[in-house]
Structures are given as structure tokens and as C-alpha cells.
Amino acid sequence: MAGYKVTRKNIMEAISKGKRLNGRGLFEQRPIEIKFGISNKAEGSVSVKFGKTEVVCGIKMDVSEPYPDHEDEGTMITSMELLPLASPEFEYGMPSIEAVEIARIVDRGIRESGFIDFKKLCIKEGEKVWSIFIDLATINDDGNLIDASALAAVLALLIARKPVYDKKKERVSYGEFTDEKLPLNIEKMPLTITFFKIGEKVFIDPTREEENATEGRLTVELSKPESEKSELINAMQKGGESPFSIKEIENIVEEATKMFKKLKVLVDGEIEKFEKEKTEKSEGKKSKRKEKVEE
């Protein structure tokens, strides 16, 4: 425990001077590493690394009955597993409140932004609709699981393709995929940035040690639809015991819009790269097939 207190004190001292222990700036994000297609059984899957933090996300789809109050809309369920594989602090059993909160924050950003067109997920009104499962899990925890999870969910949705639906049997042919993407409003893509607070200082993307030393956090989920002049706030969550002043919140929102723009460039770039590699692969296959035919 003594070691923990010293670390916390050191972190606080450094942050109060506007820097972290390793010299990283307060609004400087750790390197983000993205790997698509970590499970070929998923409709879409991705691994997202923020430094040593690694979160994986897989999209699975099924066909089910709609909710009675939304008979012409598909459904979405987001879940998060804090796997004990990833940290000595995580345990088996019922999902912890931490896991539940992360899943709910991710869910709200996606739902409220209108990123998914749920009406287009209707197969037969009142009877059959597509349900989307967004399943998140930790591989290694080194802090800021909320933002890594939110980014992983959006990326996995962006590359997901629908499975084959057998109309006669009225069920999904598992393991068979169409080329059809999910009905997304790409321009409404939500991105999530969480701000953490120690003393009077606010910063982003903490390591686990830093995050444990914080007293409060504020998550901001933004999107920038074409019809809007500037970013919209789609969801927020204040966590932890420390209160925030209006001034602090205004500064955070302003900083969040800057982070949003940077993050959007990164996501657009990664998706473009993914699509390009996919096209090259399929063209490669096609030309190989052609060669075979010509032989």
C-alpha cells in the first residue's frame, strides 16, 4: 500500500506541473494501434491498443423479435467483459459495475448519434428484425478502457458485413457472410473522449496507475453530421466523486471537439486502408481464379 501512495503522489505532482511521469503531455494520446479481423467467425472484429491497453470487439448478428414499442426497428446489445486474463484486478462472476458502465457508455454514444439505421434492420415488421451484438473484452488493462472500447465498437461496426439469412428456414446461416455492410449513417459516427481529473488538472488517456490516482472523470461522446455546423454531443457521463465546475466542463467540451477531429482523421485513415487492402485481396483472388481458368 505504501508503494501505491508514493506512486499516486508522484503522479499528482507531475500532473500539477502539466506533465506526466514519463513526459507525455496532458492531452497527448498514447499511440493507437488497430488490427482488423481478429476473429473470422465475427461479422466484424478488431483489436484496439492504446499503448499497453488492449481491447477487442466482435460484432455478431442474429434474427429475433422486435421490441413491442419499436416494431419496425432492429435491436442492439452491447456487453463488456473485464477478462481476468487482462489484469490481476479482474475477477470471474457477474459483470462488475465497471464492466456494465463501460458497455452502457459505449451503447449510448452509438444509439443516440443515429450511427445505426435501426429501421433498415427490420425484416418483417412486428415479427423479425436483425439484432446486433457488440461484444467487448479486455486483453490487457493499462487504463482508459472506456475510450478504447468505444473506438473498438465503432471500428468493428464499420467493417462488419451481414451474415446470410436463410429466408425459408427463417434463421441465420452462421459462418456464411454476405458482402452487405450494416446500415450505418457514417457521417453520424460517434467518437468518445474521456477526461480525467486530479486536483485542478484535467487530462486524457491515463495509464492504469494514473487512472487509479484520479478523483473524477467526464466522458464526452460527439458526432459531426453533415447537416450540422459543428459537433453534437450525443452522450456524456460524469464518473468519480470529484465535482466539476461549469468552466471546467466548458473547457472539456471544447478540448473534446479538438480531440474528435484528430480521432476522426485516424478512423477515416484506418478504414480507408482496410477497404483498400480488402479490394486488393479480392482482386488478387479474382486474377488468380482467372489464371486458373485460362490454364
Add this chain to the structure above:
Amino acid sequence: MTYKERFDKRDFKEMRPIDAKIGVVPNADGSAMFSFGDTIALASVYGPKTLTPKHMQNPEKGILRVHYTMLSFSVGERAKPGASRRSQEISKVTEWALSPVVRLDELPGTVIDIHIVIPQANAGTRCAGINAAAMALAHAGIPMTEMISAVSVGKIDDKICVDLIKEEEDYEEGEGATDMPVAYLSNSGKLTLLQLDGRISTEKFEEALEAGKDACKKIFELQKKVLKEYK
């Protein structure tokens, strides 16, 4: 119709390409990835650490606990997160497969937790998990007497096959499918995992055991190489 050629064109006693990597979970005391083709297992080791509550401790020797989990999106139809009867059984047989080589007598009062996670599955996940876990134990510096290597062998129709894929496990023509995961110790050549589902003659069973042994030697070579090269 007999099973003349494997679905993926491999030789009957040929494994899928195998791959392994150390240090995939930085938080853990030891960790590794092992894959048979598109079947991937991650394993992390935490410990040895003092076991609490105290009354669960064994003053004579340490305790090894294995937890096997498939991610919900590792299979075609979404698997419900959390423990199933299947995953509980696999955790237990994996524990029995690994514990004989761990010098638990040197670690009284402690526990070693091994977590196996399957992100992508195409049969053979318990064997990939054992291979990854054995490497993760070595990476964690846990005292071990020898290495463990595991592979699934089986009989598809009348052919002895090594490292079955899902399509083979589901084969129904002819004599159908017999699935037999095995784990061998690297030095003594003894078995620490043996399960079997299907129908197989005693002669064919012996042939399958031999095929599994040969494959495990190759797996051991890779495990050794990757552990030696890790810095």
C-alpha cells in the same frame, strides 16, 4: 464415399500451420499465444501468489487453477459470455494436463491462476490453450519439470487425422468422426490429457496415439524455439 482427401487438402497426419508468441499480455507474470491455423488461444499466468482465504491454502503444495473462456464472437453462432458446462470441463482437464509438470511442492500455500481465452475458434481450442498455457508458465518462470504439448487427433471415416477442423469433427459419412485430444510430456512421453468421442477400434486407437505423439514433438520444437528466442 470415403474420406479420401481432407477438406483443406492437408495430408492426413499433417497439422495446420502452427504459430506461437510470448508476452501477449503485458500485465501478466507470463503469457503466450498459440495457434493451429485459424484456431487461436491466448493464455496468461498470474502467480504464484498467496492464496486467500487462508483456509483454502494447502500447506504442502501450491494450487493450480485454470479458467478457459471462449469469446462470444469466436464461433459462428454467438456464444453466451461466461462459464458453460463445456468450458468448466475443459478448464478442469487442462488443469490436470498441466499440473503434473509444475513443481507445486516448491510453492506451498500459493496459487497460480492460468487464464485461457479463445478469440477465434475452428476446433482444437483446448489443445491450443494447453500449448499456450504451458508456454505462459515457462515465461512466468514457474518451476517445471518438462514441457507439455497437445494436439487433437481423430478418425474421420476410416482415416487417422491429426489436428481436426470443425468440418471434420462434424463429418457424418462412413464411420463418422472420432475426436481425441491428447497432451504429451516432452521428456517422459507420458500423456496428461486424453479424451475421446466417437467409435474407434483398439488398433486404430493405437495408431491415433502414435500420430498424436509425432505431432506433439513438432509442437514441442516450436514451443522450445519461441521460448528460447524471447528476450
